[in-house]
Amino acid sequence: MHRLILIVFLAIFLFAHSAYAQSLHLKSISEDLQEVVLIERDTGAEWVAREGDVVEGWSIVAIKKNRVVIRKAIEGEKHQAIVRTLTLPKKLGVMPAQR
Numbered sequence: 001m002h003r004l005i006l007i008v009f010l011a012i013f014l015f016a017h018s019a020y021a022q023s024l025h026l027k028s029i030s031e032d033l034q035e036v037v038l039i040e041r042d043t044g045a046e047w048v049a050r051e052g053d054v055v056e057g058w059s060i061v062a063i064k065k066n067r068v069v070i071r072k073a074i075e076g077e078k079h080q081a082i083v084r085t086l087t088l089p090k091k092l093g094v095m096p097a098q099r
Contacts, residue, residue, distance in 0.1 A: 023040050023041045023042045024038055024039075024040055024041075024055070024056060024058065024070070024086070025038065025039050025040075025041060025086060026038060026067070026068055026086035026087060026088050026089075027039045027046065028088070029063060029065070029066070029068070029088055033063050033064070033065065034050055034051075034063070035048055035049065035050055035063075036048070036049055036050075036060065036063055036068050037049075038055055038068075038086070040056065050063075051063055055070075057072050058070040058071065058072045058084075059071045059072070061083070066087060066088045067085050067086060067087045067088060068085070068086050069083065069084070069085050069086075070083070070084050070085075070086060071083045071084075
């Protein structure tokens, strides 16, 4: 019984972490694949970020042509993290490279 309660608690905890990231979306990617614009739908906040930057606790791991990979460590857990891939909406394109 204790094991079941622990499993349910962990599932809820992990779901809550990933659910928060659901509000973080990819708005655009620079032509040179160096920067992305992320937007939080709930607040409308926007961030311009590069690989290695941290936005709302999520590290920018990789920037590709139409997607960005983000990672967030799970507090209190060694070597465990949540990884998400945010994809670029098809109606949007790449943004001009910032110089």
